[in-house]
Amino acid sequence: MTGRPAPSTPSPASQPLSDDYFHDMYAVADDPWGFTERWYERRKYALTLASLSSERYRRAFEPGCSIGVLSAELALCADHLVCMDLSPRATEFARRRLARHSDHVEVLTGNVVVDWPDGEFDLIVLSEILYYLTPTQLDDLVRRLPRSLSPDGEVVAVHWRHTVSEYPQSGDDVHDRLLDSDLVHSAGYRDADLRLDLFGRESRGSVAQREDLVG
Numbered sequence: 001m002t003g004r005p006a007p008s009t010p011s012p013a014s015q016p017l018s019d020d021y022f023h024d025m026y027a028v029a030d031d032p033w034g035f036t037e038r039w040y041e042r043r044k045y046a047l048t049l050a051s052l053s054s055e056r057y058r059r060a061f062e063p064g065c066s067i068g069v070l071s072a073e074l075a076l077c078a079d080h081l082v083c084m085d086l087s088p089r090a091t092e093f094a095r096r097r098l099a100r101h102s103d104h105v106e107v108l109t110g111n112v113v114v115d116w117p118d119g120e121f122d123l124i125v126l127s128e129i130l131y132y133l134t135p136t137q138l139d140d141l142v143r144r145l146p147r148s149l150s151p152d153g154e155v156v157a158v159h160w161r162h163t164v165s166e167y168p169q170s171g172d173d174v175h176d177r178l179l180d181s182d183l184v185h186s187a188g189y190r191d192a193d194l195r196l197d198l199f200g201r202e203s204r205g206s207v208a209q210r211e212d213l214v215g
């Protein structure tokens with residue numbers, strides 16, 4: 001996909017991408033990945049939103065929110081939404097895009113590795129962020145997920161599957177790690193471009209079961 005960074009020198013898996021990697025991308029482009037334009041992105045958002053098993057969430061968290069394109073959709077189905085990105089320029093754009101939702105949306109500038117917010121969420125959206133972490137950082141985050149989720153909470157993860165040599169890990173690496181965690185896997189989708197998986201702290205039953213449609 002042409003909007004993705006061109007592969008260059010591989011980054012060793014033990015090294016995270018530097019914050020400057022992202023600062024430099026936002027310094028030269030308002031929407032470096034083409035979130036507002038590309039069909040790949042719009043389709044990814046549609047798949048992500050359609051996969052959610054609840055119609056509404058009380059408190060949602062979206063780390064790596066970038067300029068807030070998916071956040072604007074999540075704002076419609078969450079009573080409270082916390083968005084975070086390490087790029088101040090990205091969060092400035094996100095704040096502008098989400099201004100009409102400012103009564104229930106917080107946009108924080110921070111690094112999810114050290115600034116993960118306190119409290120429980122009933123939705124955590126991990127959209128194209130986990131492969132920027134080293135395996136050790138990912139392990140810490142995966143261990144934190146059950147503690148950050150309410151008992152009825154849901155995690156949705158979605159990642160690009162093609163190789164980007166700068167990234168410490170691949171999309172398949174991070175989904176395999178999530179599948180190997182204490183979380184309960186409830187649904188999944190994969191094609192040549194992306195992988196999407198849903199998890200909970202415990203099994204919640206299907207949508208039809210929760211709506212008493214199944215005898």
Ligand SMILES: C[S@@+](CC[C@H](N)C(=O)[O-])C[C@H]1O[C@@H](n2cnc3c(N)ncnc32)[C@H](O)[C@@H]1O
Pocket residue numbers: 022033035063064065066067069070084085086087090110111112113126127128129132
């Ligand atoms: C490919 S974009 C994904 C944006 C959005 N989640 C989506 O799918 O449309 C990745 C974003 O994650 C942010 N990011 C990367 N590592 C991060 C970290 N450790 N903490 C917070 N944000 C991070 C980058 O600045 C970038 O805006």
